[in-house]
Amino acid sequence: MNPPRLTVDAVSVAFSGLRALDEVSFTVEPGTVHAVIGPNGAGKSSLLNALCGIYPVTGGRILLDEHEVTRQRPDRVAALGVGRTFQNIVVSPRESVLDNLMVGRHRLTRAGLVRTALWLGRGEERRHEARVREIAGFVGLSERLDKTAGRLAYGDLKRLEFARALCLEPRLLILDEPVAGLNTAESRELGRLVLAARDALGLTVVFVEHDMGVVMSIADRITVLDFGRVVAEGAPAEVRRNPTVISAYLGAPGEDAQEGAPR
Numbered sequence: 411m412n413p414p415r416l417t418v419d420a421v422s423v424a425f426s427g428l429r430a431l432d433e434v435s436f437t438v439e440p441g442t443v444h445a446v447i448g449p450n451g452a453g454k455s456s457l458l459n460a461l462c463g464i465y466p467v468t469g470g471r472i473l474l475d476e477h478e479v480t481r482q483r484p485d486r487v488a489a490l491g492v493g494r495t496f497q498n499i500v501v502s503p504r505e506s507v508l509d510n511l512m513v514g515r516h517r518l519t520r521a522g523l524v525r526t527a528l529w530l531g532r533g534e535e536r537r538h539e540a541r542v543r544e545i546a547g548f549v550g551l552s553e554r555l556d557k558t559a560g561r562l563a564y565g566d567l568k569r570l571e572f573a574r575a576l577c578l579e580p581r582l583l584i585l586d587e588p589v590a591g592l593n594t595a596e597s598r599e600l601g602r603l604v605l606a607a608r609d610a611l612g613l614t615v616v617f618v619e620h621d622m623g624v625v626m627s628i629a630d631r632i633t634v635l636d637f638g639r640v641v642a643e644g645a646p647a648e649v650r651r652n653p654t655v656i657s658a659y660l661g662a663p664g665e666d667a668q669e670g671a672p673r
């Protein structure tokens with residue numbers, strides 16, 4: 411229970427001349443939930459990929475507490491306690507929910523993924539399975555553990571993704587559009603689960619989301635990106651009132667934006 415501080419300091423990411431991120435800076439305080447919002451193409455996914463070591467950072471620094479993770483390989487970043495979900499659900503559809511979650515723990519096993527797939531000592535396997543069952547219970551998937559992942563309803567798939575990230579026992583949890591495609595009740599429930607996980611496991615959370623209802627209700631702070639730059643930052647009430655945000659993203663004052671505004 412030791413959530414880290416995330417410091418993003420003037421981070422840039424470029425793809426053959428195109429600046430997907432241009433000197434982006436913000437800090438996420440330990441144990442807080444931080445949303446990143448912005449229109450399509452604003453650089454949100456690029457930022458998450460940079461945080462995880464998937465996209466190369468061309469300038470600036472990323473720190474997890476005092477550890478610099480800039481330009482570290484994704485497995486090294488994961489080993490420092492960064493777990494994430496992806497915008498497009500990435501599960502093995504032919505494997506059971508339990509097996510998908512067990513694979514999620516490979517970082518924590520003695521010899522990593524190969525050994526997990528082939529053989530784990532019985533004691534070690536039992537310990538991991540007990541923890542996986544606990545996490546499945548936490549997200550409401552206990553009854554689905556033997557089900558093939560490909561046969562899950564969409565809402566359960568999103569929970570599976572979330573649970574798999576938790577199975578890594580992260581300290582910093584990164585969620586890319588956790589409620590995309592869910593109905594209002596499911597979105598609210600997943601939002602509640604994010605807060606419950608933060609509290610129960612002692613996490614710092616960064617998430618990208620277009621659903622403003624969820625963003626405004628669970629985020630402690632919000633960073634707004636547009637064209638790869640930070641255009642606003644603050645608590646939900648401040649961001650909601652910010653004229654730049656209203657014109658770039660939220661629409662006319664008084665409108666309730668649900669989706670990323672098209673440019």
Ligand SMILES: Nc1ncnc2c1ncn2[C@@H]1O[C@H](COP(=O)(O)OP(=O)(O)OP(=O)(O)O)[C@@H](O)[C@H]1O
Pocket residue numbers: 425428429430448449450451452453454455456457670
């Ligand atoms: N791997 C890549 N190669 C080249 N260009 C990329 C790559 N990834 C992102 N980009 C470009 O970087 C810019 C930011 O894209 P990014 O996907 O980060 O935006 P986003 O805010 O996540 O958008 P969305 O809300 O649609 O997911 C876009 O112009 C995009 O085309």
